[in-house]
Amino acid sequence: MKNTRISLVLLAFLLLACADENSVAPVIEQKDPIAKSDIDAEIISSLQENDEFNWKEASDEVIWSALIHGDSILSVGYQPVGESNINGRISEIDIQQTDWIEVSKSIIDNSVAIAQKSNATIQEEDLEVRRHNVLPFIDMKVTSLEVVRYLRTLESVRYAEPLGYEVDFSSVAGGRIESNSGCSNDPDYGIPSSDYTNIAPGAKASWHLYANNIVNAWSSSTGQGIGIGLIDTGISSNQDNLNSNFNSGYSSGRYVNKEGFYRSSWWWWSKPDGPNDKCGHGTAMAGVMAAPRSNDGSSVGVAYNANLVSVRGTGDVVINNSREKTGVSDALVYLGNRSDVKIISMSIGDVFSNSKVADAVRYAYGRGKLIFAAAGTSTSFTNWFGVIFPANMNETVAVTGIKESGYTRCDICHSGSKVDFTVIMERNGTENHPLSLAMSGSQPSTVGGSSVATATAAGIAALVWAKNPGMSREQVLDKMKRTADLYPNRSSSYGWGTLDAAAAVNY
Known part of the structure; x- marks a missing residue:
């Protein structure tokens, strides 16, 4: 019996391998799905051994399960054959060209035909969730192993990945990633006076602004004219300093825009929730980067005269469900297409990559954006893992946080060979x-982890770019690199080292 089953599988594989792009694969006997605990164990094992997991390495059965x-x-990411x-x-891709349209239509039509063999009532509208209008991918509702097998044989398919699968990390130290990860941003009434300095016209300068030489940079640049795009949980409609008081005190002549692409509803046809923060994390990151130098006793941002474009792409800091992956990819395309945005800050991520989001990162990068991403914070998963996605991509600048003296990472921060810069953010x-x-x-709040390090680095980049508005992304990044404290050496855990804002601005 065992040999018979093996023979059937081999026969099915050979038939699929010989099929051309427009042929329909034969029906394969549907199996019981692999247990979720077994899939999680495979993913966690890969992460622990290799610091990465890629769905391309998984079997058809694992992906279907x-x-x-x-x-x-x-x-499903696609491209024309050849x-x-x-x-x-x-x-540079134009998916409205005939060859791109034809390959996407072929994928849909043949997938529907295969699915109909096991479910005669399925129609195209039941299968196609979304065909992106800029990026070359299709989101499809797939419950058929035959469809998964078919798609993964096609030369035109770059990837086929489960979009909404979430790993349960309870089997490793640190526990499960919670749905509200990183969501806390209440006023802190216990801040000691030694952790800030009162500055004109009545703002508070956080201690870390001095530790990273940001205050001294302000005599040369305050970020005027530079647009920073923030992809996070949005900004609070109740925080006046990110709304009606964005221009106040010493901050003037700038704007804040808000957009939202995240959908909390499980129904794919639902509308985005809007731009307002329900978590708190995005508000904190916006404050670190671009809060006004106001007169109300609030904390000042690194680039207090920069423009801010906030996009709500997630519900929390972990990009681990389909709605968040869709929201973040749409946010990257949106910011990539805005000519006024030069910098994108992403204090969010996940322990393994998603090709749909990676496509969007490459799109924004290809449009000239300088993209900062958090190396990882262990509020939800443990320090056994290195730099998280998308900070581990070549197109992003990975940032982590360290303590005041020496190179000791903050208690909850990640480090590794993919880190580019560090920011001092823990006393x-x-x-x-x-x-x-x-x-x-x-009344200020306090915020930690690689999140605040990333937002700080993005603000420093705005200071450098405002002083040198004609420079390219590469030139701005080179100034930051050459003035970091480990340059010209590169650490295997901390990259070029700690950023020096004043030195970078005036280099």
Whole structure:
């Protein structure tokens, strides 16, 4: 019996391998899905051994089973047959060209035909969730192993990944990634006076602004004229300093825009929730980067005269469900297409990559954006893992946080060979963190992890670019690199080292 089953599988594989792009694969006997615990174990093992997991290395059965255990949405990246690797030029692709339209239509039509063999009632509208209008991918509702097998044989398919599968990390130290990861941003009434300096016209400068030589940079640049795009959980409608008081005190002549692409509803046809922060994390990051130098006793941002474009792409800091992956990819395309945005800050991520989001990162990068991403913070998963996605991509600048003296990473920060820069953001002894804006009011909150390090680095980049508005992304990044404290050496854990804002601005 065992030999018979093996023979049948081999026969099915050979038939599929010989099929051309427009042929329909034969029906394969549907199996029971692999247990979720077994899929999780395979993913976690790969992460622990290699610091990465890629769905391309998984079997058809694992991918199909992950679909069944998730929301059944398969993200399919495509390209015309014979097209060379498109990763380096995603921003140049025009999917409205005839050959791109034809290959996407062929994928849908043949997948429907295969699915109908096991479910005669399925129609195209039941299968196609979304065909992106800029990026070359299709989101499909797939419950058929035959469809998964068919798609993965096609030369035109770059990837086929379960979009909404979430790993349960309870089997490793640190526990499960919670749905509200990183969501806390209340006023901190216990901030010691030694953790800030009162500056004109009545703002508070966080201690870490001095530790990273940001205050001294302000005599040369405050970020005027530079647009920073923030992809996070949005910004609070109740925080006046990110709304009606964005221009106040010493901050003037700038703007804040808000957009939202994240959908909290499981129904794919639902509308985005809007731009307002329900978590708190995005508000804190916006405050660190661009809070006004106001007169109400609130904390000042690194680039307090920069423009801010906030896009709500997630519900929390972990990009681990289909709605967040869709929201983040749409946010990257949106910011990539805005000529006024030069810098994108992403203090969010996940432990393993998603090709749909990676496509969007490459799109924004191809449009000239300088993209900062958090190396990882262990509020949800443990320090056994290195730099998280998308900070581990070549197109992003990975940032992590360290303590005041020496190279000791913050207690919850990640490090590794993919790190490019560090930011001092945790005090020795007290382990206190930088100040930022709370969800409302002028009393500051405090925020830690590689998140605040990333937002700080993005703000420093705005200072450098404002002083040198004609420079390219590469030139701005080179100034930051050459003035970091480990240059010309590169650490295997901390990259070029700690950023020096004043030195970078005036280099």
